[in-house]
Amino acid sequence: MTKTSWLLSSLTAAASLATALDLNTSDETSIKQAASEIAKGLYLYHNESATTGDFNQPQPWFWWLSGNGWNGLLDYTVYTNDTTYQADLLAALAENIGENRDFVPAAQYGWEANDDQAYWVYNALTALEYNFEPLPCDETAADGTCLNSWLAVSTNAFNLFVSRWEADAGTCNGGLKWQYRTSESGYYYKNSVTNGGFFQTAARLGRYTGNQTFADWATKIWDWSTGVGLVSSAFNVYDGAGDNDGANCTGINQDQWSYNIASYLHGAAHMYALSEQGETKDLWESRVQALVSTAKSTFFGPTTDAPDIMYEQKCELTRSCGTDQTSFKSSLSRWLGKTAVLVPSVSDTIMELLTASAEGAAASCTGYDNSTCGSQWYTSFNDQSDFGVELSALEVVQSLLVKNAPSLAVASST
Numbered sequence: 265m266t267k268t269s270w271l272l273s274s275l276t277a278a279a280s281l282a283t284a285l286d287l288n289t290s291d292e293t294s295i296k297q298a299a300s301e302i303a304k305g306l307y308l309y310h311n312e313s314a315t316t317g318d319f320n321q322p323q324p325w326f327w328w329l330s331g332n333g334w335n336g337l338l339d340y341t342v343y344t345n346d347t348t349y350q351a352d353l354l355a356a357l358a359e360n361i362g363e364n365r366d367f368v369p370a371a372q373y374g375w376e377a378n379d380d381q382a383y384w385v386y387n388a389l390t391a392l393e394y395n396f397e398p399l400p401c402d403e404t405a406a407d408g409t410c411l412n413s414w415l416a417v418s419t420n421a422f423n424l425f426v427s428r429w430e431a432d433a434g435t436c437n438g439g440l441k442w443q444y445r446t447s448e449s450g451y452y453y454k455n456s457v458t459n460g461g462f463f464q465t466a467a468r469l470g471r472y473t474g475n476q477t478f479a480d481w482a483t484k485i486w487d488w489s490t491g492v493g494l495v496s497s498a499f500n501v502y503d504g505a506g507d508n509d510g511a512n513c514t515g516i517n518q519d520q521w522s523y524n525i526a527s528y529l530h531g532a533a534h535m536y537a538l539s540e541q542g543e544t545k546d547l548w549e550s551r552v553q554a555l556v557s558t559a560k561s562t563f564f565g566p567t568t569d570a571p572d573i574m575y576e577q578k579c580e581l582t583r584s585c586g587t588d589q590t591s592f593k594s595s596l597s598r599w600l601g602k603t604a605v606l607v608p609s610v611s612d613t614i615m616e617l618l619t620a621s622a623e624g625a626a627a628s629c630t631g632y633d634n635s636t637c638g639s640q641w642y643t644s645f646n647d648q649s650d651f652g653v654e655l656s657a658l659e660v661v662q663s664l665l666v667k668n669a670p671s672l673a674v675a676s677s678t
Contacts, residue, residue, distance in 0.1 A: 285629035285637075289619045289664055296344045298626055299662040303340050305629075305636045306333065306654040307349060316371055317356020321651050326588050327375045329651060330356070331367075331384035336594060336655050338387055342394045343665040350397065357387055358399050358412075365412050366420035377443045377450060378428065382461030385421040388414045389468045393672045415473075415675075422469055425462045426481065436513035438488045442504065454513055455504030456494045459485055460527025467534035473675050474538070482535055486551075489528070492516075499554040500562070501525040522563045522576055523595035529555045530599035533606040537672075549609060556603070556610045563596060564617055570642035572620035574660065580640060583648060590639050591652030594659040597621070601663030605672070618663050625657040 285301060288294035309319040318330045334356050337349045362369040367384040368376065390396070392414035401410035410416065425440060432441050432454070440458045442450035463485040470478035489495045493516045494502055501524040505513035532555060536548035566575040574593050579585040597618065604614040624641030637657035639648045 283630065285626040287623060287626035287661065289622060292665065292668065295622075295661065295664050296346075298629075299340060299344060299658060299665070300346060302629060302637060302654065302658040302661060303337065303346075303349070306336065306651070306658055309333070309651045309654070310352065315359060316369075317352075317359045319651055321587060326380075327372050328380035328383040329588060329591055329655075331360070331380070331387060332591060332594060333651065333655055335383070335387050335390060335598070336658050338390050338396065339598060340658065340662055342390075342396065343662050343669050354397065354399060357384075357391075360384055361399075361412060361417060364420060365417050366424050367417070368424070374445075377448065378425065378440050378458040379442065379455070379461055381421060381424075382458070382465065385418060385461075385465055388417045388421075389465065389472075392418060392472060393468070394670055395673050418465065418469055422462075422465050422478070422481075425465065429462070435507035436492055436505070438484075439492065439507075439513070441507070452506055452508035452511075453504050454492075454494075454507055456489070456501050456524040457521075457527055458504075459489055459494065460501070460524060460531065463489065464527055464531035464534070467531040467538070471534040471538040472673065479535070479538060482531060486528075486532070486535075495528060499525075499551070499558040501528055501555075501558075519578060520562055521578060521589070521592050522559070522574070523592040525555060525559050525562070526592075526596040526599045529559065529603055533599075533603040537606045549607060552603065552607045553610055556600075556613060559596065559600070560613070560617060563593075564621075566640075566642050570620075570624065572617050573624045573642045574617065574621040575640070575642065583639075585639065585648075585652075587650050587652050589652065590648070590650055591655050593656035594652070597656065597660035597663050601659075601666035602672075605666055605669075615664075615667075618660060622661045622664055625660050629657060 285298055287298040311318050311320045319333050321329055334353050337353055341347060341350050360369045361367060367381050399412050403411040405411055428444050429438060429440050436454055439454040440462055442453045442455045442458050463482055466478045466482035466485060470482055492513045500520060503517040503519040505516045507513055532548055532551045536545060536552055539545035539548055563577055564574055565571040566573060566581060576585055576589060576592055579589055600614045601618060604611040621641055625637060628638030628641055636649045637653055639653045
């Protein structure tokens, strides 16, 4: 029996277990222990026989989820100082960087879109910000820096996004397409997770380096997103818009998913952090505050007696979330936590939401010695547990540790 089938078979008996994962949200040791148990459950999905750093997931294959999963385990390593998964993490990132060191590996040709790439780039950005162990240097530039450093890889991906934006600028006055290959069905769709990913990448590089070019691009992407209507005047973040047959992004798909607003939220938090005191900083702070408020009203409170618990409002109540959709709460949890550190004025609100959600998530972790969790954090274990469910539970619990994590670095501090 494989690790994955072993994990999944254990879920059939999960609902009969009376106990849940123990979590004291006021005790750092308890939080770390709970995160450790959930991380074990997540890691059971890792395909050790693969050379591509993938996790076992059902078809259709979602390569981006593996990138998202490693970012969860990277956060775990940083927050807990537990290096259990570090070697596999670094090996997976090295395997997927690609020959141009930008997370476009040949093995993912035909699977990878702009948003998939962004979710692997987040690993490099996170490693950069936390001064994480570098990859072995594969080549040295003339100035002595490694061509596969976290900064180099992140910058290469940014430059690739810029070139694709410029190639796509003939419609909608700008914006990245979901797919960058013309043969893919999503080529005629400009969506929020893609442009939010580009925005966040630019903003995070801007805060880290102090380079105005990155900040200018972040502002440009934000202005385009609000101008075209992906980010509404009420700070709802809608899914996307088509640009084929003269549509020109005039018809917005108003579906709302938690990872879309999360992508823009964390980028806006970095823009606040890099801005000097004054009108610009105040403007970005107001945007962060509005995004947090809209996220709270849209993605928290599935029932009247669970007003602060996170849920995926588009599909969770009907238990219709797919494997990718069950993972979306991992992004909202991850980037809410990091935003709480970067923007003090929203910190208390965010931590209250994460605390209630983490308590609910832990209560759903009743499978296989409490290491596998349920998707609905306002009920007991509900018979749905998969890679995305497990990753979301890990991120919401370990995000309670974010304020004790190392401070986010800037270039001069490395």
